[in-house]
Amino acid sequence: MMANEALRRLRNERRWTQAQAAERICAQVRVDTGRDPELDANWFSRLERGAITWPSGDYRAALCAVFQVHNEAALGLHPKGVTPQSEASSTPDTSAAPTDNAGSIAADAELSARLARHAAATNVNALVLEQLESDVQRLARDFVCRPLALLVPEIRTLRTAVFRLVEGRQHPHQTRHLYVVAGWLSGLAAHVSLDLGHQASATTHARTVVQCAEIAEHPRLRAWARSFQSLASYWTGDYRRAADHARAGYEDGRGPGSGTLTARLLSLEARALAAGGDSRSALRSLALAHEARAIADLDELPGVFTFPEAKQWTYTGTTLLAIGGDEQVQRAITASTRAVELYQTGPEDDRSPGDLHAAHLDLATAYLANGQVDVASAELDTVLVATQYTASITIRLRKLDTLIASGPYRDSRPLVDRREHIHEVTSRPTITSTSTEPR
Incomplete structure (x- = not known):
């Protein structure tokens, strides 16, 4: 029994353990065949020891894809009874051989054919990419109203599958497509972390979204990532950076594209500017946000990746309250009331509990500013009946408590x-079973 040094060398070059290599083979077989094989470190060890020299066809194909080689011989694999040649003996000595033009041309043609076969090999196809897009759309839509505990495992599983696909081989346009999918899924993971109050994790996920957008050359994904970075900075109290991120999202020469993303970025900028004390610039950005809403097209993705009109009115109310003054407080009451009405009359699947909480808390704050204690108390009661809150709603409640005190x-x-x-x-504890977007 001769050890398979070629396979061992390929694994060591990638710094994989035998268990990690086996896990990647399993993932590749699942992608290629839909089967779920049970391969482990012991199986891979038998390959390297030479106890298995010619695994089944599906496994050989998966090994070639994972290690990115052209054929089984490069993996040191061979049928039983066939003795593999060493690299030295398999390479003919042509130093003294006469030139054979016909043989040379045939060899060149074989090289081209080999390149064509390599270029055609891919671990994904149009149906796989279509299914991944469909899964992202469904999760984005469900994020608004489904329990977070049900979504987190599914988001993590799908991200893992996409990351493994990216590690394989596919055509350039398919690779870009996979990076876009990975970016949107990382965006969902970022929202999960921010909802739960894990700011550092949310920031890490957001950087991954930016990286995926850059690799895929996808302006809308990049602009959305900036909007999320603005959101995260706002809830840590870094209002200057929140405004800068939002501005970067829509001032980027490649732009945020169509849809409601421009309105979202301008609304985020307005809210951050108001919180930072720049009232004049905040009002200007707020007006531009509503102008952008008037000309917005349909969004590329649904749910948490959109910026509904109700949410925009919620942001408007928060911005006007931060600016302050009798006139702006009255405008804030109008805006927040409009947000509540739109959420209450809209489709049930589009109703975000967190957005409603935010609008009611803004109304409570505005009525307190007017001295209408009873009305403010009623608005506050609407929120206090909930059993759990996102991290951002908890922050709002504490700020309101400080204001009352x-x-x-x-x-x-x-x-x-x-x-x-x-x-x-x-x-x-911060929300564990109810999913809403950070506000």
Whole structure:
């Protein structure tokens, strides 16, 4: 029994363990055949020891794809009874041989044929890419209203499958397509992390989205990534960076493309500018955001990747409240009320609990500014009946608690009771089973 040094060398060059190599072979077989083989480190060890010299056809094809070689001989594989030649003995000595033009031409033709076969090999096809796109669309739509606990494992599983496909071999346009899919899935993972309050993880996922967008040369994905980076920076209180990220998204020469993404970026910029104290620029960006909404086309993806009109009115209310003053507070009440109406009358699958919470909390804040304590308490009650909140809604609740504590109505009995309730709900773990987008 002769050890398979060629296969061992290929594995060591990639710094894979035998278990990791076996796992990649299993993944490739699943992609190629739909079967779920049970190959492990022991199986791969038998290959390297020479105990198995000619595995089944599906496994040989998967080995060639994973190690990116042209044929089984390059893997040191051979049928039983056939002795593999060493590299030295398999390479003829042509130093003294006469030139054979016909043989040379035939050899050149074989090289071209080999290149053609290599170029044609791919681990994906149009149906696989179509299914991946369909899965991303479904998850993006479900993210708005389905329990997060049901979505997280599915997002992770699909991302893992796509990353493994990227590690294989495919045509350049298929590779770009896979990177776009990987980017959108990383965007979903980023939203999950931000919902749960894991800022560092969300930032890492967002950088991956940017990288995927750059590799795929996909302007809309890149602009969306900037919008998410703006969102994440806003909720850490870095309003300058939040505005810069949003501005980078729509000022990029390659642009955010059609759809509602421009309105989203401008709304994010307006909200950040208002929070940072630049009221004039905030109002200008807010107006531009509504102009962009008026000419927006359909979005490429649904659900969490869109910017519904109701959400835009929620952002508008938050921006106007941050600017402050009697006139802007009244405008904020109008905007937040409009957001609530649109969410309540829209399709049930499009109703985001987090967006509704945000709009009601803005209304509570605005009514407190007007001295309408009873109305503010009623708006707050609408939110406090929930059992769990996203990290961003928890931040909003704590800010409102601070506002109540510093205001002239801090000793109002209704508000004292509600502050106790706020303290209780904000001490709970961040959302674990209800999915909403960070606000």
